[in-house]
Structure formats: C-alpha cells, structure tokens
Amino acid sequence: MPKPENCRFTKTHEWACLEGGVATVGVTDHAQHEITDIVFVEPPKPGRQLKAAEACCVVESVKAAFDIYSPIAGEVVAANDAVTKDPAVVNRSPQEEGWLFKLKPANPGEVNKLMDWKSYQEFLKTAEAHAGH
Amino acid sequence: MTPRRTPLYEIHKKYGGRIVDFHGWELPVQYEGILKEHQTVRGAVGLFDVSHMGQIWVRGPQTLEFLQKTNTNDISRVGPGQAIYSHLPNENGGIVDDLIISCFAKDKYFLVVNAATLENDFAWLVGQAKGFQVQLANVSDDYGMIAVQGPKALELVAKEWPAVAALPGRFTALSIDVLGEPGIVTRTGYTGEEGCEFIVPAAITAQLWERLMSLGAPLGVKPCGLGCRDTLRLEAGYLLYGSDVDMEHSSYEASYGWVVKLDKGDFIGKRHFAKQKAEGVKRKLFGIKLLERGVPRPGSTVIVDGKHAGTFSSATFSPTLGVGIGMGYLDRPDLKPGARAAVEIHGRQVPAEVVRMPFYVSKELKNAKA
Numbered sequence: 001m002p003k004p005e006n007c008r009f010t011k012t013h014e015w016a017c018l019e020g021g022v023a024t025v026g027v028t029d030h031a032q033h034e035i036t037d038i039v040f041v042e043p044p045k046p047g048r049q050l051k052a053a054e055a056c057c058v059v060e061s062v063k064a065a066f067d068i069y070s071p072i073a074g075e076v077v078a079a080n081d082a083v084t085k086d087p088a089v090v091n092r093s094p095q096e097e098g099w100l101f102k103l104k105p106a107n108p109g110e111v112n113k114l115m116d117w118k119s120y121q122e123f124l125k126t127a128e129a130h131a132g133h
Numbered sequence: 134m135t136p137r138r139t140p141l142y143e144i145h146k147k148y149g150g151r152i153v154d155f156h157g158w159e160l161p162v163q164y165e166g167i168l169k170e171h172q173t174v175r176g177a178v179g180l181f182d183v184s185h186m187g188q189i190w191v192r193g194p195q196t197l198e199f200l201q202k203t204n205t206n207d208i209s210r211v212g213p214g215q216a217i218y219s220h221l222p223n224e225n226g227g228i229v230d231d232l233i234i235s236c237f238a239k240d241k242y243f244l245v246v247n248a249a250t251l252e253n254d255f256a257w258l259v260g261q262a263k264g265f266q267v268q269l270a271n272v273s274d275d276y277g278m279i280a281v282q283g284p285k286a287l288e289l290v291a292k293e294w295p296a297v298a299a300l301p302g303r304f305t306a307l308s309i310d311v312l313g314e315p316g317i318v319t320r321t322g323y324t325g326e327e328g329c330e331f332i333v334p335a336a337i338t339a340q341l342w343e344r345l346m347s348l349g350a351p352l353g354v355k356p357c358g359l360g361c362r363d364t365l366r367l368e369a370g371y372l373l374y375g376s377d378v379d380m381e382h383s384s385y386e387a388s389y390g391w392v393v394k395l396d397k398g399d400f401i402g403k404r405h406f407a408k409q410k411a412e413g414v415k416r417k418l419f420g421i422k423l424l425e426r427g428v429p430r431p432g433s434t435v436i437v438d439g440k441h442a443g444t445f446s447s448a449t450f451s452p453t454l455g456v457g458i459g460m461g462y463l464d465r466p467d468l469k470p471g472a473r474a475a476v477e478i479h480g481r482q483v484p485a486e487v488v489r490m491p492f493y494v495s496k497e498l499k500n501a502k503a
Contacts, residue, residue: 036166037167037168039428039452040426061167062360062449062452063162063167063360065430065479
C-alpha cells in the first residue's frame with residue numbers, strides 16, 4: 001500500500017500514487033477529517049475516461065456530499081469495492097485500505113506535476129487549503 | 134448580525150465542538166462525530182445544549198383560555214406537572230410554530246418554542262393576548278437548557294435528582310432546585326429516546342453541564358451536537374419547524390392531525406382545520422425509506438408512478454437503520470405504507486418505499502406506551 005512519501009497531492013486534497021504504470025487515487029487524511037463520518041462512496045466505474053481535475057467520485061457524510069476530482073487524466077481500471085460496502089474505511093484508512101479507484105494515466109509524467117508530500121504539508125498550513133472541503 | 138452564544142459556548146470549545154452558525158447561534162454541529170454521538174444517544178446517554186430555544190411564561194387568570202385559543206391541541210387536558218406538544222396555528226390554518234407547553238398551576242404555564250421563531254412567536258402571542266387577562270414574559274435570555282437523552286438518561290439524573298426519574302412518565306414537568314437554583318425539568322426530548330430537559334438560570338448552565346458529565350461518566354455520557362440531533366429526530370419522525378412544517382402547511386398535511394382537537398372549542402384558524410378534516414388534504418407529509426444505497430437530502434425529488442410527487446423537506450442517512458430516509462410532502466395523499474417510490478440522487482433514481490413514521494422506536498418508549 002502506498003506510503004504518503006511516495007504519493008502526489010492535489011490542492012483539492014486527493015492523493016495519487018503511481019506504481020507499475022497504474023495510479024491509485026484517494027483522499028487525504030485532512031480531507032476525510034473535514035468531510036467527517038463518511039456514509040456513502042460512489043467511485044467512477046472501470047472504463048471511464050477522466051480528465052485531470054474532473055469531478056468523478058461522490059463521497060457523502062451524514063451532513064453533505066463532496067465531489068472528488070481526478071488528480072490526473074486517464075482511464076479508470078478499478079474501483080474499490082471495500083469503500084462502497086463500508087464507506088467508513090475512508091475515515092479509518094484514507095491512504096491505505098480507503099483508496100477510491102485506480103487509473104491508467106494518459107500521460108505517466110503528469111503525476112509529477114502534483115505536490116509531493118512535503119509541499120502538501122506546507123500547503124495545509126495555508127488558507128487556500130481550507131477553502132475547499 | 135453578530136452570532137449569539139449560549140451559556141455553554143466555552144464548554145463546547147473545551148470539549149472540541151465544531152462550531153457552526155445555526156439560525157444566528159454559534160453551536161456545535163458535532164464533537165467526536167455525528168455517527169458516534171448518534172449511537173451514544175441510542176445506546177447510552179448524550180447531552181445537548183439546547184439553550185438557544187425560547188422560553189415564555191404565560192401567567193394570569195385567563196391563561197388556559199388564551200392557550201386554548203392560540204393552540205391546536207387541547208391544553209385543558211394537562212394539569213399541573215404535565216406537559217403537552219402542540220402547534221400554534223395562524224388564521225389560514227398554517228403553523229406559526231410547534232412547541233411544548235408545561236402546566237405548573239391553573240394560571241401559570243411555560244412554553245418552550247423554537248429558537249429561529251422565538252421573536253415572531255412572542256410578537257404573535259402578544260398580539261393574540263389582547264382582551265385576555267394574561268401576562269406574557271419572554272425569559273429566553275435568562276435560561277440555559279440542557280437535554281439529557283438516551284436509554285441511560287434517567288439512571289444518570291436519578292443520581293442527583295431522583296424526583297426527575299420518579300416522574301410518572303413522558304410529558305411531565307417539575308419545578309426543582311438544580312445546584313441550589315430554581316429550575317425546571319421536563320420529561321421531554323427530540324431524539325426518540327427516554328430523557329429529560331433541564332431549564333436552569335443561564336449562570337449555572339455550564340456548572341450543570343459539568344455535573345451531568347461527571348455523574349454520567351460511568352454510563353458513557355458524551356456531549357452531542359446538532360448534527361446527531363437532526364438524525365435522531367428524523368428517525369423518530371419529529372418535525373423540524375421551518376423545514377417540515379411552516380406557515381404554509383397545516384398539522385393535517387404534516388400528518389400530525391393528532392395535535393388538532395376540533396372538539397375543544399374555538400381556536401385560531403379552526404375553520405380551515407375543520408374543512409381539511411372534512412374534505413381531506415391535497416398533499417401530505419410521508420416518510421420514505423431508500424431500498425438501495427444513496428443519501429437523500431432536503432430538496433431531493435420523490436417520484437411516484439413515474440411522476441414528480443414532491444420533494445424531501447428533511448432527509449439524511451439513518452445511522453440506526455443504515456439506509457437513506459426522508460420525509461416530504463407528496464401530492465399523493467392516497468399513498469399507503471409499502472407504496473413504491475423513487476428518489477432522485479445525483480441524477481439517478483434510487484428505489485424507495487413509503488413507510489409508516491416514526492422510522493425508529495426505542496425499546497424504552499415502546500414499553501412506556503404499552
């Protein structure tokens with residue numbers, strides 16, 4: 001399972017981890033904390049083509065629905081059944097068992113344009129990080 | 134407008150409450166999390182700050198006559214020490230507010246009304262009081278209010294206030310010393326669980342909260358926010374004024390016809406209520422349960438027989454049932470429990486069915502009714 005240090009991060013609090021030509025995508029611990037108790041997840045279906053920053057996955061708490069944006073462009077190759085069956089997994093383990101879907105990147109280099117772990121930690125200290133979720 | 138704070142604001146910060154603006158009040162939506170707090174109230178006992186709610190004393194020789202005129206329910210059914218849920222009707226058969234009225238003496242009643250409607254309610258009642266020998270006093274700023282709710286609520290309060298636990302059932306009221314100050318306790322709540330509500334001088338509210346926290350520690354008491362208050366009350370089928378009932382909807386339409394007592398004599402808007410009772414309503418509030426995954430929200434469209442039948446006035450994920458539930462006005466008053474429906478969620482039609490409310494009845498309240 002991906003270590004945060006090996007992942008890349010968006011300003012909308014998704015992470016993407018490229019391993020063996022496939023990117024695993026999820027939400028960060030910061031995002032799950034802001035969303036609060038997750039009771040519903042609808043990941044994109046395999047085969048769907050996503051653009052970078054496209055809203056592609058719905059995550060809902062008791063109080064509200066949140067869009068999750070694809071960190072990079074690509075084709076969905078897997079959705080995590082574990083999170084549809086037990087959405088609270090995303091709260092418990094956002095960067096491991098709580099991954100949302102896997103993508104085959106349109107351009108494998110695109111992921112490197114995202115923030116690394118250290119930059120994301122810095123980003124979390126800014127006001128912009130708290131404007132979204 | 135500057136947000137208002139209850140006497141428990143510092144307490145909420147201390148316990149890690151996530152503060153939101155609720156009708157102009159700074160109140161916690163949650164502490165640890167809505168699901169955990171919801172389960173605490175269903176399984177043990179939780180404390181709620183409901184100090185934002187409004188309190189009004191009505192006193193004087195014609196208090197009962199005045200309350201009979203301004204309420205749909207028959208207030209003469211309650212004597213000293215008893216409480217009753219009622220609606221304040223307007224001239225058109227709409228509802229100005231829903232409230233709980235406690236009787237302390239033949240000429241002394243205590244009203245607890247919603248926070249967002251308090252100013253309007255008070256002005257409305259003062260306007261209606263002309264010609265009656267009554268005095269109305271809006272004492273909302275003088276009191277703090279704490280709801281103690283859950284199957285272990287009475288066990289908790291019995292530790293220090295045995296008289297509360299000994300009250301003869303739900304919808305009873307008691308004047309009682311709380312931490313040496315005069316207070317009121319009612320066996321009421323908005324969660325569908327056993328419990329009571331303390332109404333005490335603002336200055337001792339924080340002290341009472343801490344006392345309840347320490348008395349309840351062995352029972353697993355937790356502070357609970359507005360988030361679970363809403364999921365709990367929706368499961369219990371309680372109306373939220375302003376969403377599920379308002380000036381435009383009557384008690385009959387809200388499926389709360391039991392709070393209208395047409396045989397008690399005249400009251401405001403009675404003509405409209407009598408007409409609706411005789412002719413039936415054109416729209417009605419129904420409870421609807423999703424049959425597949427999905428989280429309905431207020432405003433979600435409900436489809437019956439392929440047609441738009443209405444929208445949800447309240448809807449959420451039910452933590453107890455593990456499915457989406459909601460209530461909403463449907464222009465199909467003929468529907469019966471079991472009728473199939475669909476709810477539009479994110480452009481998808483999720484299968485659902487009409488169910489009898491409440492969605493959930495606690496063991497304690499079921500036994501209390503039997």
